Amino acid sequence: MSRVYRNIPRAEASVIDGLAACGVATVHEAQGRTGLLAPAMRPIYAGARIAGSAVTVSLAPCDNWMIHVAVEQCTAGDILVVAPTSISDAGYFGELLACSLVARGVRGLVIDAGVRDVRDLTAMGFPVWSRYVSAQGTVKETLGSVNVPVVCAGAAIRPGDVIIADDDGVCVVARPEAAAVLRKSLAREDKEAAVRARLKAGELGLDIYGMRAKLAERGLTYVDTPEE
Amino acid sequence: MSRVYRNIPRAEASVIDGLAACGVATVHEAQGRTGLLAPAMRPIYAGARIAGSAVTVSLAPCDNWMIHVAVEQCTAGDILVVAPTSISDAGYFGELLACSLVARGVRGLVIDAGVRDVRDLTAMGFPVWSRYVSAQGTVKETLGSVNVPVVCAGAAIRPGDVIIADDDGVCVVARPEAAAVLRKSLAREDKEAAVRARLKAGELGLDIYGMRAKLAERGLTYVDTPEE
């Protein structure tokens, strides 16, 4: 049952980089408010914004053996996505594994578990989104699989899907839809840029979006606060 | 049932600014250890310390329509306080809404739910205290109310109450008591300044506060650690 799938398909690099520039909130909205991982997935330091192709790892809880296996399947531009088969807060990943991933051009790690050596990872500029920070060591005893479909932090991810991650969290875009989602994301950005200028000038969203009529129709009433 | 109350009363600007300078821990103690919101309310970035008049929003879970309505009720020096009627971790607020609030002179946001675009909000210097960071989008379908009494993160807040927020969390001071609480806060600060100097000089709190007699009376015993 333990398999390592090699040579997964990946999205085009320009599409991936375009999605990174748009960021998680925009991409999540542009693809119909889907694909967001649980908000418990937090970056170990602020300010990183990346996108990459998912190399997925399904592994036993408290056992990081398959991460070593997965490293070999990574190429430049990938993001490692690690999902234990049951919840634990152990620290599956640290600075040595990060050195290995950096040597291969991997852009970051998304792990629904714990990570350690966060001071070193921050100094290296290797971004990680995780549920926990923990130094708790793991074993190397049980097989898992690499590049199989996984559920990570509540989101279904297939190998080669595009992962976008920033300070707002982590989002997945199915590989076949990545180009279309990028187009919609850029369109959304254009629209927002126009609205932003008007909002900064003091116009109200109530007017820009034409909400007043619908609010009144639903029964919203304005009253003055009574004197005390 | 859905109402927007206009022209709420507000505390004096000098009182509000005085409370900001004292900070959450001092104000909370000065008003008798009340008014603190749940510690799960965390700032999106470190270092901000603000106070302002609460413009309150009661809204449906996963629906941010009423925030757009509330913006119009805000004036310079206000803090928007958002409380969904049931818990969710969606992201009700982002950078566009912040642009609109900044244009009106609003000082920050307190929301018992999720916020997104935290990288942009941090860059803008618009502080937010929230329970979650999440990009999860919301809908605009259900009415709520603006400037009604709300319970936000476990604290009862009335429109026009003074909100103080810093790295320690968020505290509410009832508007009619704001001036008195400021006086007590300043008195507390004076007393603490004197104690601080003595502590830094190496005096012990045991002596400064005269605790030794009461401790002995209660039965506290000092013994030497036995040799092993």
Added chain:
Amino acid sequence: MSRVYRNIPRAEASVIDGLAACGVATVHEAQGRTGLLAPAMRPIYAGARIAGSAVTVSLAPCDNWMIHVAVEQCTAGDILVVAPTSISDAGYFGELLACSLVARGVRGLVIDAGVRDVRDLTAMGFPVWSRYVSAQGTVKETLGSVNVPVVCAGAAIRPGDVIIADDDGVCVVARPEAAAVLRKSLAREDKEAAVRARLKAGELGLDIYGMRAKLAERGLTYVDTPEE
């Protein structure tokens, strides 16, 4: 039942400082993956890495009286370890107590509860690892004990044990084993330095650690991703 034990034994300063330099993850591994406090214990600011001798405090929930008692038992190089007898999220410790500890040369605080004045503590460079940040005040009514064995965040700690704390969390090393654990930690660092150089050069952990044979023996299979 309430006792203050004076003159606890402490580990050698050079051993303590050596363990600080190794950091939590290395020390935890070196002593057989034991001694880690729960990952919910987080630093109030990033970047601190300390070690010191534990002065332990067992106190009643929402009552910080015994911290004042414990200050007197601290000497230069100590770390205060505070464990309430039942969980609460109140803020037992703030800037004034920190001033007193700094005056005595204490290196930091580990508390399985809340802390406040985090902005001031950060400015002072006084590091704290806590479960919560909260301004909620406490009382001074009930006795506890100082320098008794405690359970703090799931780890058993005796007075004089060595505490190591950094961005990965907090670890305890039993005093009698501190020198031996330091030796093992340094050995581990040496070994990791050699591995690090090879990983950075692009070698794989699979080869460095000789994992391929064992993986194959367990049944790991490599397959190419099928064309779609």
Added chain:
Amino acid sequence: MSRVYRNIPRAEASVIDGLAACGVATVHEAQGRTGLLAPAMRPIYAGARIAGSAVTVSLAPCDNWMIHVAVEQCTAGDILVVAPTSISDAGYFGELLACSLVARGVRGLVIDAGVRDVRDLTAMGFPVWSRYVSAQGTVKETLGSVNVPVVCAGAAIRPGDVIIADDDGVCVVARPEAAAVLRKSLAREDKEAAVRARLKAGELGLDIYGMRAKLAERGLTYVDTPEE
């Protein structure tokens, strides 16, 4: 600041009993989906369904002194509502206090904290809704207040408000609105009875509620599952 308010107003007994018969879910809906306490408030045993007038207690965390004070303010048909000023999981209430409340005709307890002696309470048939079950003892050192407005498990409750509690949780109805909410609840029950009969007979809600047109207008599409 510590006050005990005597002789609070109460709703009519027939209204209270009518609301009990309707249950939490119906009453909550009938008053516009408001008033529900956090779902973390769970009954210590299944099957109880009660309503009563709130006698409120605001007390210090881990200190149950004011519960003893509150007992005297209770009369037949009341429900004791206990809200600590900061979260703890201690056990503030046990069988002896229940004996005292039973002697006064009190119908149950709602406490945003812990309760103990649940085996005895179950045997006595004294229902409790609490956030925790815990034997952790509390002290009697700090004053609080009785029959002041409180926030309990996220809901604002005034003394004399009607509390309804059953296996679904706990709901509060403001005393002045209790009669009106009962009327709406009964109307809702009538309507539901008619729908229930049709649903049991196999009719679909889609048809009973006339949802099909609106769903189609919004764009819902029906397709057959493709052959594999």
Added chain:
Amino acid sequence: MSRVYRNIPRAEASVIDGLAACGVATVHEAQGRTGLLAPAMRPIYAGARIAGSAVTVSLAPCDNWMIHVAVEQCTAGDILVVAPTSISDAGYFGELLACSLVARGVRGLVIDAGVRDVRDLTAMGFPVWSRYVSAQGTVKETLGSVNVPVVCAGAAIRPGDVIIADDDGVCVVARPEAAAVLRKSLAREDKEAAVRARLKAGELGLDIYGMRAKLAERGLTYVDTPEE
């Protein structure tokens, strides 16, 4: 994007019923320790053990409209599986919807959110596994989909997959593998029956499973507890 898929494939009734008889723990082990939903999914009452074909519902948070749509797609022997696209603790399902499902022969509900009317559901014998019990009402405003692949409580579920649920939780078996998993489950039961008899007779698992040699080889040492 909102689709309702009709006429989903289902596993054979005899296979489904066989899996129900084996129960969650056995089936989960038999299929290689996969498919378990998060342990936060708890039954509303003890003792139910069911299996059925998944009719899946993906819906907006705090909006139960699509459950009404899904009812029509259910046939005898199904289990309704409901997954909101973001976490909330609202009560999406109650007794009226259960009446409708019972009329169609549906065996139970699995919902990664809240449920209400649990007293009535218990009396009806309609089993539910949910993350929360809550009376909080939902709206009917936003479309979702029926019989699409969902992630429910961390497990990927496709329409027509077999759901097994009992006091241990909830497990999913992919439809194409259901018959094979049943065979393995029955084999496991046979093996366990033999072991059970020997254990009851006082034999030790250490001997039955032949563990002593491997334990010794790994270095396990037996020592007598020293006299005090």
Added chain:
Amino acid sequence: MSRVYRNIPRAEASVIDGLAACGVATVHEAQGRTGLLAPAMRPIYAGARIAGSAVTVSLAPCDNWMIHVAVEQCTAGDILVVAPTSISDAGYFGELLACSLVARGVRGLVIDAGVRDVRDLTAMGFPVWSRYVSAQGTVKETLGSVNVPVVCAGAAIRPGDVIIADDDGVCVVARPEAAAVLRKSLAREDKEAAVRARLKAGELGLDIYGMRAKLAERGLTYVDTPEE
């Protein structure tokens, strides 16, 4: 490092049984409000009340091998106490292991992790207190230790200590103090019996405990609720 300690000392059977009869809340109070395990430890069914000698197991997360080793060290009247070295919600224990323990006269299990087969365990009348219920399987790969001191759910437990468990949770009494704690528990029960009778007769705790003077001295004020 992996050791199994044989022939641990145990408290006298009559003392153990006496503590069981007193129950967790009484024993916890009688020994000075110490020894309680975290309230997250819940019984799998209501109504059990047991005491026994702790046979302790320290094991790797998600690995139940050492439970098999521990069974052999159990004798009639023991309670198995299992503490993983890092948190996980896997199900380490089920009905087969319970059969083995029952054959040896073991009275129950306390485990700071998950348990499965709860339906069978309930039918057998084998009580378990655990943090989770979960069917998630574990491996048998890593050694741990039996009858070493452990921290279980926040409480330090030594082999041979007396464990008391009932619907209120779990409490540990150090073996050398068990007889003294029993005496204090019985004294407490006598005192409570007298108070109980007076409370049932309608006397108030305020009077029985003589609280009125101290409350007045602290400043408690009684006022009539103002007319509206």
